[in-house]
Amino acid sequence: MFTKQITNRMIQVGILITRQYRLLSVAAILDVLETVNTFYQQSADPQPYHISLLHLESDSDKFSTPYWGYETRSIHQTDAMQLIIIPAFKTEDIKQAVGDNYQYIPWLQQQFAAGAEIATVCTGAFLLGATGLLNGKSATTHVDACNAFANAFPAIDLKADKTVTCDGRLYTSGGATSSFHLLLHLIHQHCGRDIAVRTAKIFAIDMDRENQAYFSTFQPMRGHTDNIVASTQQKIEASYQDTGTIEEMIKDIPASRRNIVRRFKQVTGITPIEYLQHTRVEAAKKLLVQTAQQMTEVIMNSGYSDPKAFRKIFRKTVGMTPSEYREKFCVR
Structure with a gap:
């Protein structure tokens, strides 16, 4: 029998549908959070997460109908979020991806100032890094993107070997499956350990993995003229x-x-x-x-x-x- 930590109110979760987002990243977030909602629904308890998919105002024509059955809204049509999750980018040109999504930056800064938690999956950390909110704080990202991240954001305390980092209300995760560890951490925070353990069992996640260094591949810098x-x-x-x-x-x-x-x-x-x-x-x-x-x-x-x-x-x-x-x- 699992006991549940009942949250005082439904947590408003905004998942950014960024330009060049990785589909697997968004799907994993939705699947895990909806599974937690189902646990509560099965015992007739209030669901802890209300999920919205958020996009830029200029992309509104792409989301004129429900997306995968989820409510979609422009970031300028949202109230304060309690939790914002930034998925990974599917492109290797991260600088271009951040540029394409630059309009999110002032909104993220405003949401954080209003009390929101912000979590990033894999290379989504680059967009959060561009806000300046991570300066002086710890963060991680995909192991093979760590050199680029360190060069782009020298004021951030990069923990390249970490699967997940938490610094105040800012959370980051490493590559690919590390997103599950990030979500488990958030679920533990919001719903308690029992629900986190139950979720880990459903998705066969090793809860104790804290290191991602062994997934890295040394990729020498070649794009220079020296x-x-x-x-x-x-x-x-x-x-x-x-x-x-x-x-x-x-x-x-x-x-x-x-x-x-x-x-x-x-x-x-x-x-x-x-x-x-x-x-x-x-x-x-x-x-x-x-x-x-x-x-x-x-x-x-x-x-x-x-x-x-x-x-x-x-x-x-x-x-x-x-x-x-x-x-x-x-x-x-």
Whole structure:
């Protein structure tokens, strides 16, 4: 028997139907919240969530009829929301996506000032970041979008490895299935742990997953015109298996070490040493999953000579040990 925490009033939830929203993201939000409403309905209790789909005034012609059976309204036709959820974007051009949805920003600022909670799914965090509301606060986003997020919003305390962050009335989640963990967190806040557990069981969600680092893939910055940095990248990628120092790898590049490090970090967001470590760890991940090499072979073939140092760096970067990573992702 599950006990329910009955909310004092129905929570007004606004899900933004942004331009370039990811359909799966919106569908997951609706499915989970409606499931919680059903729990209450089955025992004749007031449903905790009233859900509206919100859009820009200029997009009104696209939503002239009910959308999936849900009430749709322009953001300028809404009263104060208690909870606003921003879905993920389906495009890789996040800068363009934020620009396309810029009209939401003053409305989000006003809603937050009036007391609303705001939650983002995956890359939806970029739109919230553009409001300035996250400055000085913690946030996360899709692991593969973290570098772009950090560069776009240096005033935000990015927690790249986190599945969910909560800082005051602002919530963010990592990529894809992390949205379920965000929703469980909100349900726990609004309806109590019992309902959150029941929801987790319905959707087969592992409630204890707090880390998303092991889903990341190192994606080197390529879209730049700095020849010195490009040469450094090529040197590292060509010789990462060597156990030599970074100084030895870049000794033929016509620039001082200090100049290389400065320009490299400015362009890529990380130092050459960090770049080397990420390159080696990414190589080790592939060897662990795609080959049957023994651990000593994996260590040597990814450029390490010290097993202890390798395991320490791997765990810090990936969030689990090499053996755990192989067990989790190796296809048998």
